[in-house]
Amino acid sequence: MATLADVARRAGVSPATASRIINGSPKPVTDALRERVLAAVEELQYVPNAHAQQLARNHRSAVGVIVHDVSDPYFAEITRGLQRVATEHGRLVIICNTYRDPDKELEYVELLRANQAAAIILAGSGYHDEQFTNTLDAKLRVYQSTGGHVAVIGRHEHSGHAVIPANEAGGHLVGAELYGLGHTRIGVVAGPRHLTTTTDRLAGLRRAAREHGHKLTPRQIVYADFDRSGGATATATLLDTHPGVTAIAALNDSMAIGALALLRSRGIDVPGQISVVGFDDMPIAQDVTPALTTIRLPLADMGARAMTLALQPPEPLNTPQIEHVAAELVRRESSGPPSDAR
């Protein structure tokens, strides 16, 4: 691997000069030298060692984002938004997949700190686990105290900036729509109960139920993995324990799609016999059949906003900013009034 010294030697200049030319330093340099150096760079196919540069310059430039799983469309969309603004700022983004293991979240914070990341963005639900939350919080605080920026998406427990989607309000929207249509026997296909996203959305649903004079009993709620197969198994359970449900509220689109698949396999018509509503409005929601009624969250935009917050110049008064993002009901074909005239 060619080094700066090699280039300098070849061009017959000092490493200092070569460095200045290559990095376009403000210091003026004669054109003759400039050309010689540039030629040497070309001939040697020289690329500066990024680690050495980072060490010498001593200012962070990359930013890290910790997600559960990029291959999940939810995170893929957020990531896409993040990347866009990072690229605009000329920042490299390091994507870290925890595959839903909280411990990895901790590890990655450490790793990102070790790599001198300028900012860490945490996307994805927080956990209902006080000890874990405290540990994470502590690590994050240490990171901040050394000048690191932190932004979180969809979790409220941490210091640093936050972009928080209206999960509760969205849940309420779902409930209002379903009860409004006349459904009374509603099943909830929920994500893992230790995720705050699950409980937040659930809370909104409960509020809507109360407002309509109903109540969501624990047995109406089935918890499972926040993905397609979780949605399918939870739906199966629901059908078995509550044969009379006329509507299913899935707490994210992946689960809703799993629900749809299971319903279809059992020959149950949607929305004829059972209505299904999702949450998130991922791109595929409109392509399943029936097209999914869901709650739209501007995923890519949320990512972009989080990155923008994280890249902000050192906070004026150390005040973490919080941006709320609204949820919106998107009515499509998977929901309708209950068929049972009762």
Added chain:
Amino acid sequence: MATLADVARRAGVSPATASRIINGSPKPVTDALRERVLAAVEELQYVPNAHAQQLARNHRSAVGVIVHDVSDPYFAEITRGLQRVATEHGRLVIICNTYRDPDKELEYVELLRANQAAAIILAGSGYHDEQFTNTLDAKLRVYQSTGGHVAVIGRHEHSGHAVIPANEAGGHLVGAELYGLGHTRIGVVAGPRHLTTTTDRLAGLRRAAREHGHKLTPRQIVYADFDRSGGATATATLLDTHPGVTAIAALNDSMAIGALALLRSRGIDVPGQISVVGFDDMPIAQDVTPALTTIRLPLADMGARAMTLALQPPEPLNTPQIEHVAAELVRRESSGPPSDAR
């Protein structure tokens, strides 16, 4: 930010000793010192500077993967496979999104080289652009000559290891199925013509046509972006210019889904009036309606294999290995015999 020197000072030892303890060097160290150092690490929340380490150790450890777009399920799946094996090997993977801009591909190779990546994995179609290909090839070769490993997925033009899916054979499978069912008026919804993936799959389709005594005329093929909206617009064009088509072969699932959406919006029944076949078998293919008949490629597995190749010990005889992966037809509901008894 606490440094190793800080830790050493605090523990009352030399930096050398501290380093040895922290990294578990083979050199024996008294337990008393070990404890003091570890305590200091804890108190100072010390995390070694990864850049300094990499510089001092001077051996690469991260690996980079260049994809078109992680939020595209095709790449998301591949990436998932990649990550799995990278993690098993304790490697950090840097994901680079080109957003389909070939120039970015070049830039990222450079960036990865600058970051001392141990390996670069190129996923996603190659381009029919000799100049670009040569430039990329040259850059890759330089990288290899300095000890870097290279693996590509789905492109054949480069040195280094390769995992190559049976695009041609898959295209043939599509053609055989469609012509076999009795379709004669087939429209092709193709990706950009400058992508080798497009032309490879097309070639297979053409071969099948010939075998069945047909021929694919240029006008039967509409080129568009390799995504959902590209699929929709291409299908619209096809419908307008070839009102009589009874089957549409989309060259990837995203496009097929776009085609499905457009067909639905025009009230055309699938497969009743028109059959649709996709390619790739991404996870969502089974959830759209009608469920998509498609060509299955073991995406995650391909990623895993590429990573495995890339992480292999320095090649024995410098021989790039090539792994072919088979394609398989998955019959679902979107295809059937043509309705026109003619």
Added chain:
DNA sequence: CGTAATCGGGAAAGCGCTTACCGACGTACG
């Protein structure tokens, strides 16, 4: 013509770490 200001370039000191290499001590042995 002497001095000061200016300009272009190099020498060298780090950035935070790893790792030979060396040296001091203690033990085992002759």
Added chain:
DNA sequence: CGTACGTCGGTAAGCGCTTTCCCGATTACG
């Protein structure tokens, strides 16, 4: 009791770069 060796720590030399500081040579000016 002297030599030899094994243990455990420390010293210091880098890794490849950036950047401060300084110095010689021009140029400008009085």
